[in-house]
Amino acid sequence: MSSHGPKKVSKEQIWIKPGSLWARLPIIGVVLAAIGLGGSFSMMGEHPQEFWYAYLTALAIFIAFGLGGLFFVIIQHVTRAGWSIVVRRLAENVMITLPALSLLALPVVFMGTHELYEWTHLDVVAADTMLSAKQPYLNEGFFTQRMLAYFGVWTLLSVLFYGWSTSQDDATGEAITKKAHSMRWLSAPGVALFAISMTFFAFDALMSLDPHWFSTMFGVYYFAGIAVTSHAMLALLSVALRKSGYLQGVVTEEHNHSLGKLMFGFTVFFAYIGFSQYFLIWYANIPEETRWFAYRINGDFLYLSGLLAIGRFVIPFFFLVSRVIKRNSNTLMLAAIWILLMEFIDMYWLVQPVLVNHHAQHAEHAEALQMHLGALDILTVVGVGGVFLAVFGWALARKALIPVNDPRTQESLEFEDF
Amino acid sequence: MAKPSKKKVFGLLAEYETPREIFAACEKVRDAGYQKWDSYTPFPVHNLDKAMGLKPSMLGWLVFVCGISGASGGMLLQWWTSTIEYPIIIAAKPYFSYQAFVPVTFELGILLASFAAVFGMLAFNRLPQWYHSCFNSERFARVTDDKFFICIESTDPKYSPEKTRSLLEGTGAAHIEEVED
Structure with a gap:
């Protein structure tokens, strides 16, 4: 309970200063994108498979970040949350990278399928009972249509939510509540659209890399990463902005605490989903199911799997369990950076072992699986990350850092957590 | 048949009308350095633990x-x-x-x-408690309805009937009474 009057927010706190590092993010992003994409595409001719696997890894990471923003926005609207309004614009800025990332994903659909997906090779499919049985679903025509549908859904949802929210900033009178109602109206079907498109994107783009293997939990596994990075991203951004002098007294340690609790909760959720997927396959012990894990606990990948289990669950769990850690900006930012880093490792772990295993199986001598981290892996992450950064930075400087006209902005400013 | 009571005094009970009043009163009692006292409200009042100077729970x-x-x-x-x-x-x-x-x-x-x-x-929280001295006050029944109370207990080292009463008066209490143990 506050004994002061209603909190006021000055303009300097919620508008990025022209010429500051934040305002230069679009230029930095474009430069990084040019270096990364230019460099990696020029290497495509020499190492086509390595390129497409690295490119898909980078896309999976940044699409997860973008979907994290979309997930946060939809959930806040559908639950009519009041506390989160002051960080919602940051999530919207992350979310609006989805149309650009969808464009970046088009080369995978139209150029890369042959290098990435075994099921596009019709001779292999014809000789393989399982792949033939899956052909009505796993064929290039239907794959292209589905992918375009996911990108269309993400673009539509993010543009609509972003458009309504940013135009609400300049609206007056009844238009303000009208836009709030529009966002809330779309959020309920948005939950279903998000869940279905995200799940099947994970199935089609990532799970079908190993087309014999299947797990109904795979979509939820990809989602668990999205959910935990979504809140880590907001924690990192809001703390970093406060450190450079913005959002002082707007996003407070009370919001830190809530974001920290959600990071903690979804860390446990990730462990639950990740373990459940492994556990059932381990118990049943059916070769066509266990092979996916078999080559992930083989050779170098055993250490990567161990790192994922410890780094994505054990460390953040014990670190974030305390209330003090979640409320302190420095420790929360540390946790957020760590969790975001783990998303990179997780996506690498989902995609790259398939290629290494493929090479090992076709080698003349049986060899241990060797992890490789080359220039392509770094360049594709820099390139796709550059595009992400450019669009995010453009959106960040374009509008205020919080939705100034939302009917519940005041509630969020004065929010108190326990 | 009102005999002079020989019972021990449990403490002084002060009554307040609004959460805002009890919030300010708790801050004053806390700053006066009392240890053995408590506040009673019909519903949770945000941050009252800070106003009372309570340490984080173990x-x-x-x-x-x-x-x-x-x-x-x-x-x-x-x-x-x-x-x-x-x-x-x-x-x-x-x-x-x-x-x-x-x-x-x-x-x-x-x-x-x-x-x-x-x-x-x-x-x-020392629960369950079958008996609490505050129930000896008739006015205290309204703590479950619309009144807010602070009770400073007589076992507090700083407790003195006069000084404590004047402190509570200074916090703007609507009514102050002594409750028996």
Whole structure:
């Protein structure tokens, strides 16, 4: 309970200063994108498979970040949350990278399928009972249509939510509540659209890399990463902005605490989903199911799997369990950076072992699986990350850092957590 | 038949009309340095713990320790029963198949942590209490309806009938009375 009057927010706190590092993010992003994409595409001719696997890894990471923003926005609207309004614009800025990332994903659909997906090779499919049985679903025509549908859904949802929210900033009178109602109206079907498109994107783009293997939990596994990075991203951004002098007294340690609790909760959720997927396959012990894990606990990948289990669950769990850690900006930012880093490792772990295993199986001598981290892996992450950064930075400087006209902005400013 | 009471005095009970008043009053009582006192409200008042100067609860540590011992106890129990006491091969898997032990480990961790949370909370709050001296005041019944109370107990080292009363008067209490133990 506050004994002061209603909190006021000055303009300097919620508008990025022209010429500051934040305002230069679009230029930095474009430069990084040019270096990364230019460099990696020029290497495509020499190492086509390595390129497409690295490119898909980078896309999976940044699409997860973008979907994290979309997930946060939809959930806040559908639950009519009041506390989160002051960080919602940051999530919207992350979310609006989805149309650009969808464009970046088009080369995978139209150029890369042959290098990435075994099921596009019709001779292999014809000789393989399982792949033939899956052909009505796993064929290039239907794959292209589905992918375009996911990108269309993400673009539509993010543009609509972003458009309504940013135009609400300049609206007056009844238009303000009208836009709030529009966002809330779309959020309920948005939950279903998000869940279905995200799940099947994970199935089609990532799970079908190993087309014999299947797990109904795979979509939820990809989602668990999205959910935990979504809140880590907001924690990192809001703390970093406060450190450079913005959002002082707007996003407070009370919001830190809530974001920290959600990071903690979804860390446990990730462990639950990740373990459940492994556990059932381990118990049943059916070769066509266990092979996916078999080559992930083989050779170098055993250490990567161990790192994922410890780094994505054990460390953040014990670190974030305390209330003090979640409320302190420095420790929360540390946790957020760590969790975001783990998303990179997780996506690498989902995609790259398939290629290494493929090479090992076709080698003349049986060899241990060797992890490789080359220039392509770094360049594709820099390139796709550059595009992400450019669009995010453009959106960040374009509008205020919080939705100034939302009917519940005041509630969020004065929010108190326990 | 009103005899002069020989009963001990429990403390001074001050009554307030609004949460805002009791919030300010708690800050004054806290700043005066009293230790043995409490506030009573019909509903939770945000941040009243800070106004009262209460230290963060130790309950979290108790829950953490109990949760960890539940989880490790669960894993140890399964390790001992299935590798030492009664080794039996199940589904051609090793005796110590930690994967299979995770659900029970997890559940026991949760069980002991939630026991610690519930019973620890009751213990720290000295609940259940069958009797509380404040119920000797008739006006105190409205604490479940629309009134807010502060009671400074006579066992507090700083307690004196006059000084404490004047402090409570200074906080703008609507009514002050002495309650018997």
